[in-house]
Amino acid sequence: MKRFKGFKGTPVIVLGVLLLISAFIFPSVADNIQTKGIEKAGKDLNINFPKITELVIEEGQEETNKEDIITISDEEEKVFDDIVLLIQKSTLPIALKNRELSESESNRMVELRKKFKAGEIKSEKTMAIGENLEKPYYNPENETYYYPETEMTDEDMLQIIVFDEKLNRAFSRFRETYIQEVMENLEPKISEEEAIKSAKEIVEKVYNVDLDNMKISCSFDSTGLNNKKYWSVGFQPKNLDTLREQEKLYWIYFTKVDIYDGNVVYVDSFYSNQMSEREGVAETDLNNIEEYKKMSEEILIEKLNIKNVEFLKAYVRKPNNLLPHKITSKNLYLVFKAEDRYVEMLFLYGSKRMVGLSFYDDPVELNERINKIEERSIGNIN
Template identity: 25%
Template structure:
């Protein structure tokens, strides 16, 4: 995918346990990069691809910084400004667009660093982003929802204006979010975070206690079962991405009623996927070490005591393109694990659990 494409308003907020994401975004944000070719695995600058590697990973564990964004927006925005943005985000049929060039990779990286400074250090633009043409070279036309960038490189002030606008959009969206009935749960948020930390420690030998951890309760899957999603990442992860440093994040999904670990995944944006060609796929199909590796993970790291009655590779056509080998292990009671291993080093990317009858 083209890394030059970027969200102008994509900021995720956890507000009162509800995930809010601005729908008003410039097309084409990069959330992964597909790597072509079948050469050996090397480091790349993609984000966020899936992780698990022998490559040394820089360890970023800093004291928790405090964000004043919400308080500052609350003090700064008048009711007229709030109403203007509220009316804007509720216009039907709006599709975001860009007039002129797309943002460059260098500007993306600068924006990432500036965004952490905006959130954690109180850095603010001198002026708000103009909302119509004729006032500046960088602006958003709120009538057509079109972002316009200059042909020259944008200044820090202009990037800060775009960041500030995206946070204002999300603040208003969260403020006017419709309250929904709470989902049924037997696992509390604190318990979900504890279980997630234990799972990450077991599978990846990692300590998330000094990482920024957010938990969200939502209905997932076709059966709409309530589940906790718990995400842990370094504070100021945007700065690390902007500086193209390697680090790891962890994403865990937990059944909110039973406490089962449904999915534990490590994310490392610096790792490059190595697609599996036909010759390599044939070798893997005959190589018992992949099933042996997955079995050891489930028995020794996960601590599973139930008997494994069947083991097989699964989803090979799609996984070959992704550079992953997925091994499904069926248990005696009908439950199963799927261990997704990176090719060629067999490092664990994620472990997925499916209870019997699901």
């Protein structure tokens, strides 16, 4: 990676592309859509893709317009490809920064991104890549973004935005190459159409919603333990861009469907106001979770028609001290034996709303996932 030194080219806050959704990493993608940085899975993942927030690529954006936004040289392309490979091997949960953006910088960044994606502004420069450079710059060796201590100019932030776009494209190239190689050696027994049908049915049952007018995305996904393969199916409002711009509330739903047996193994939801929803809520008492258990059992028994449900345990996942509070909050998990499978139900900590659920065929697999969460991030386990 020494070739990065002194490369003047661009931070990564990035991708996000609800690319639907390149990587579903337990516990919940939903919260991570709020992050300001690249979030990466642990070593147990076969492949990791960033889950971003600030830089969400607009679904309706024409490819020709995107190509007009920036130009990237062959040399730069190789550099960004190397950064992607480095990030894939990383164990850091997010990209680090020497400081957070100020409120003014955050507001200006949002507006600059909108103008950039609309083709109204451009920059021929990219944020520098290397170490001990004039700020702002990105150091791939420690995966850290270095911002100047003083308020950044619009040009500084525009160079960051250009860097983000170039890194997004590098991740897209990486993903396309990887998926092509994997798919050449696979013979899925479940088609995309069958996966979408199964995903739609379970989301409508679990969340009591009608998805007929939602935009559907389906893509191949290879994440999680044991190198399992899935169809990742997502549902979002067709006018999502407008809802965001007008700061209106909306829901997005995510699922994973096994490509061999068609079982839905993961269901998750994102509510655009759920960060505010958590503010000021009382802490969950693990000794008083009867209401949570009742809600979970109603979903499993009445909505999913699972006959034999047995509660096993509950635990709280606390915010990792590496992560800013806004990126992750406490989550409450309830684990059940559900006939011949195991189910982990996720609730917002202090809230009575069930966010998502995950199915496991083997309790060992579930315990491995729980055990891989760093000790300092785990609360009491009953």
